[in-house]
Structures are given as C-alpha cells and as structure tokens.
Amino acid sequence: MSDVSELAAEAAAFMVQAGYSHGSCAAYQRVWDQFGEYCAGHEIEDPDRETAAGFCTAAGADGVEQWQVFHRRAVGCLFDVAETGRFALRAGxxxxxxxxxxxxxxxxxxxxxxxxxxxxxxxxxxxxxxxxxxxxxxxxxxxxxxxxxxxxxxxxxxxxxxxxxxxxxxxxxxxxxxxxxxxxxxxxxxxxxxxxxxxxTDKDAVLPSVYRWGEVAGALAEAGNGSESPLRDRVVMLLASVLGMRSGDIKGLRFDQIDWANRRLSLILHKSGRRLDLPLPEECALAIIDYWKNERRQVEDPHLLVRQRAPHQPPAAGNHFHQVVAGCFDRAGVEASGRHRGLHSLRHSVAVGMLEAGTPYPVIGAVLGHADANTTRRYLRVNVADLRPLALEVPDVR
Missing domain, CATH: 1.10.150 (DNA polymerase; domain 1)
Structure with a gap:
C-alpha cells in the first residue's frame, strides 16, 4: 500500500474527473492531511483500513454526527481508490x-x-x-x-x-x-x-427495536440541539414518536393535508398508497406552526418540510432522518444496547406504548396504517411485562 500522500493524490484525481466541486475536494483533502499527520506521528509508513479506523477513533469520529460520518468516508475513500480505482459517489x-x-x-x-x-x-x-x-x-x-x-x-x-x-x-x-x-x-x-x-431467515426471530417513553422523552428534549434546522428536527421527532409516522409520510406531508379546524391529518401513505386519518395532538400542531413561522424557507412548495439550503425542496428520497434521531439519542445519553437508532425505532416504540396502555390491536393497526393484522401482532413479542405473568413456573427437578 502507498503512503497517504500518494493515496490522496490518486483519490483527488478521481474526484476532479468525477466532477466534485473545489470546495468538496478541499474538504476531503483536509481530512487526508490530518490522516497523514496521524500516520507520521505514529511512524506508520504503510497505512491500511485498520490504521484508518484508529485515526477516526483518535479524532473522535466514530459517532453519527455529520462531520464524524464524513471523516470515516473521506479516509475510506483513499483505500477504495487504491483497490478499485474509484469510490462510490455520494448518494446526494x-x-x-x-x-x-x-x-x-x-x-x-x-x-x-x-x-x-x-x-x-x-x-x-x-x-x-x-x-x-x-x-x-x-x-x-x-x-x-x-x-x-x-x-x-x-x-x-x-x-x-x-x-x-x-x-x-x-x-x-x-x-x-x-x-x-x-x-x-x-x-x-x-x-x-x-x-x-x-x-x-425468520424475520419474526428479530425483535423490533423499542425505546421506553422515558428514553424517547429524553431524546425529544434534545431535538434541534446543534442542528441548523432545530425546529424542523423537533417536528420530525414529534410526528415519529407521537403518531408513529414513517419517514416517507413525514417528508411527503403537505399543507393541504392538515385540517387545522379539526386538528387532524389526512394522509396518503407513501408505502401502500392507502388513506390514513390521524389526530393532530396540540404539541405536534404547535411544533409545526413554530417551524412554519420561524424557520421554514418561504418558498412556494406545498410540502411542509423543505431543505434549509438551496434548492429549497422537500428532503431527498434517501433522507430517512437517521442522523436526526440517532443524534438526539446520543445527546440524551440513551444507550442503544443493540437496538437500532433510526426513525423506525420510534414507530415501533409508539406501537408498544399503545399496547402497554391496553389499546386494542385493531386500533394500533389503524393508527400505524398496517394493512395486515399480523404486522401489528409482531409487537406482542416485545411486550414482555404483560407476558411475564403468563409464564409457567419451572418445576423443581432436584
């Protein structure tokens, strides 16, 4: 394997050929320079991916914040180019x-x-x-x-x-x-x-990732901290954690689907195309109004959420707000303990919370927009507290 300067030169040439902007090339180069300094300081002449992992850990770039993800990608691209002559273009x-x-x-x-x-x-x-x-x-x-x-x-x-x-x-x-x-x-x-x-594999063999309300409340309290779109992030977190909405339905939410007089949402589900009517709790309504009046770009777009940076369009199809949710959990100090940390985990948490409150299955399925009752029944396996009294005693065989 070549040293960092040679790897960086090869990667930079690919970026220019691929049409990356001068600013993007400079951002990648800054990370590569830091990686080069790390290797020099540790007297590493032949860096590899393990070296890159050590550099990211030392730089504190092993989390889910945007700059941390970028650090890992930038260093990984050096070895992608060395091995294949190119690296995957960013989805965005x-x-x-x-x-x-x-x-x-x-x-x-x-x-x-x-x-x-x-x-x-x-x-x-x-x-x-x-x-x-x-x-x-x-x-x-x-x-x-x-x-x-x-x-x-x-x-x-x-x-x-x-x-x-x-x-x-x-x-x-x-x-x-x-x-x-x-x-x-x-x-x-x-x-x-x-x-x-x-x-x-048996998809039912894996339990849905669920967070208890105390954990979700802690994450909600951190919504928007350190973000360039704090009010938007709070809207996203509330719609997911209170109403259990999917990312596609949050991104697709339009002003004409909000019935302010009756405090209801009338959606066409992104996944199934089915119609779904939901109540609009006061906390969610106030968060939407706050975002609309004080942060949203004033552009002629029917969607509630638009990007802060030009072009001011709805969030990209590949944006599932993972960094928003994971960042809130991180700042709240919530341990993942093997659980997923994306937006869908909030949807799972809503379902289990309703189940623990004694909500009938048909109602839970209706709120979540499930077309199949078996999908809703998956959450019964998570509700361990209610199942425990039904467990049979283990006989004493001594």
Missing part, C-alpha cells in the same frame, strides 16, 4: 449519468420492475442502484453483460466499503436480484447468479 450528488452502452439493459430492467406492480419509490431505488452499478462497470471497461466477470462484481462490492452497513446491505441485495436477471435476460455468466446466495 444527484442522478448518476447512465452509460450509453448499457441503455438497453437499463430500460429492460426498469420495464420488468414496473410490470411487477412495485411502488414508484421501490422502482426508483432499484433503478438508481442499477445506474450506479452500470456506471462503475463502464468505468472499469465492461461493455456488455455477456463479458461481465465475478471480479468486476467483487470490485464494485469493495467500492461500497465506506458506505453505511444498511446501505451496503441494500446494494448487495439488489446485486443478487439483478445478477440473476442478467443471467436470464442478457446471457451473463450463470455463475454470477450464485455469487450472493439466499440465506433463509
């Missing part, structure tokens, strides 16, 4: 250009997805991942699916190393589906279809 950099040589493959896959009746958001996510994969292949010299090799796929998988674990998992799940599709439709090597075997 807009639509990746589809290589002309793969236009037909892209259109066939997109048509196949649409024909399956999948939600628009699902189709958009899968075609976006395909565009990223095809761009990588074109940059690597692959011109057709029939010549695709396992090494090309492995190199792409390695290029995702600096991304979050959930993002990598989604990309690899997509690859498994698409490679099998490419074998069927484009004559790709059949061995590629077996690169990512299906591992059968």
């Amino acid at each position: 950099r807009g639509r990746i250009q589809l290589p002309e040589v793969f236009t037909a493959e892209y259109e066939v896959y997109a048509a196949w997805l649409s024909g399956r009746g999948l939600a628009k958001a699902t189709v958009r996510g899968k075609t976006g991942m395909l565009r990223r994969f095809l761009a990588f292949l074109a940059d690597s010299g692959v011109q057709e699916m029939a010549s695709l090799r396992a090494l090309d796929v492995s190199n792409y998988a390695r290029s995702l190393a600096s991304r979050a674990a959930s993002s990598r998992a989604g990309q690899l799940y997509f690859l498994r589906e698409y490679l099998r599709f490419a074998v069927r439709e484009h004559g790709a090597d059949p061995a590629l279809g077996a690169m990512f075997p299906v591992i059968v």
Whole structure:
C-alpha cells in the first residue's frame, strides 16, 4: 500500500474527473492531511483500513454526527481508490449519468420492475442502484453483460466499503436480484447468479427495536440541539414518536393535508398508497406552526418540510432522518444496547406504548396504517411485562 500522500493524490484525481466541486475536494483533502499527520506521528509508513479506523477513533469520529460520518468516508475513500480505482459517489450528488452502452439493459430492467406492480419509490431505488452499478462497470471497461466477470462484481462490492452497513446491505441485495436477471435476460455468466446466495431467515426471530417513553422523552428534549434546522428536527421527532409516522409520510406531508379546524391529518401513505386519518395532538400542531413561522424557507412548495439550503425542496428520497434521531439519542445519553437508532425505532416504540396502555390491536393497526393484522401482532413479542405473568413456573427437578 502507498503512503497517504500518494493515496490522496490518486483519490483527488478521481474526484476532479468525477466532477466534485473545489470546495468538496478541499474538504476531503483536509481530512487526508490530518490522516497523514496521524500516520507520521505514529511512524506508520504503510497505512491500511485498520490504521484508518484508529485515526477516526483518535479524532473522535466514530459517532453519527455529520462531520464524524464524513471523516470515516473521506479516509475510506483513499483505500477504495487504491483497490478499485474509484469510490462510490455520494448518494446526494444527484442522478448518476447512465452509460450509453448499457441503455438497453437499463430500460429492460426498469420495464420488468414496473410490470411487477412495485411502488414508484421501490422502482426508483432499484433503478438508481442499477445506474450506479452500470456506471462503475463502464468505468472499469465492461461493455456488455455477456463479458461481465465475478471480479468486476467483487470490485464494485469493495467500492461500497465506506458506505453505511444498511446501505451496503441494500446494494448487495439488489446485486443478487439483478445478477440473476442478467443471467436470464442478457446471457451473463450463470455463475454470477450464485455469487450472493439466499440465506433463509425468520424475520419474526428479530425483535423490533423499542425505546421506553422515558428514553424517547429524553431524546425529544434534545431535538434541534446543534442542528441548523432545530425546529424542523423537533417536528420530525414529534410526528415519529407521537403518531408513529414513517419517514416517507413525514417528508411527503403537505399543507393541504392538515385540517387545522379539526386538528387532524389526512394522509396518503407513501408505502401502500392507502388513506390514513390521524389526530393532530396540540404539541405536534404547535411544533409545526413554530417551524412554519420561524424557520421554514418561504418558498412556494406545498410540502411542509423543505431543505434549509438551496434548492429549497422537500428532503431527498434517501433522507430517512437517521442522523436526526440517532443524534438526539446520543445527546440524551440513551444507550442503544443493540437496538437500532433510526426513525423506525420510534414507530415501533409508539406501537408498544399503545399496547402497554391496553389499546386494542385493531386500533394500533389503524393508527400505524398496517394493512395486515399480523404486522401489528409482531409487537406482542416485545411486550414482555404483560407476558411475564403468563409464564409457567419451572418445576423443581432436584
């Protein structure tokens, strides 16, 4: 492996070629310079990913704040470029250009997805991942699916190393589906279809991540601290922790869906397309008004939430407010103890809280917008306190 200066020069050249702005290049270079100083101070001449992990820990960049995530990504990109000649472009950099040589493959896959009746958001996510994969292949010299090799796929998988674990998992799940599709439709090597075997698991074997109300209240008290959009973050946290709304429904909430006179929300669920009417508690209503009057950019957009920075549009499709929620829990000193810390954990917590309050299953399912009663029943397994009195005594066998 080369020293940091050589790695940085190679990564910087890729960034210029990929069209990164001067400011972005400078931000990455600052982290690389700090990494170089760290290696020099520890007399490390041949740094690797383990060295990078040590640097991030020493710099305090092992948390979920935006600068911490950026530090880890910036250092990881050095090794991505050294190993594959490139690194994965940031999801927020807009639509990746589809290589002309793969236009037909892209259109066939997109048509196949649409024909399956999948939600628009699902189709958009899968075609976006395909565009990223095809761009990588074109940059690597692959011109057709029939010549695709396992090494090309492995190199792409390695290029995702600096991304979050959930993002990598989604990309690899997509690859498994698409490679099998490419074998069927484009004559790709059949061995590629077996690169990512299906591992059968029971989704009900994993308990939903749940936080008790005291923990959620502590996180709510921290909403907005250290954020450039504190009032927006409080709205997000309240809608998720009080009403159990999904991130897609929060991002899609429009002014015409708020009935101020009757204090109700009338939603079309992002996931299922079903209609859902919810009460609008006073605390949520006041938070929305506070954000609307004192922080929201005054732009002609029907959505409640818009970005603080231009363009002032609704939050990006890939923004699930994970950093907002995780940051609130961190500042409140709430231990994760193996639990997820995203927005959906607040939705789970609402369900369990209602269950513990004696709310009937049909009511819980209606509030959460569940189409299947079995989805609601999953939360029975979390309500250990109510199940404990029903447990049979263990007989004394001595």
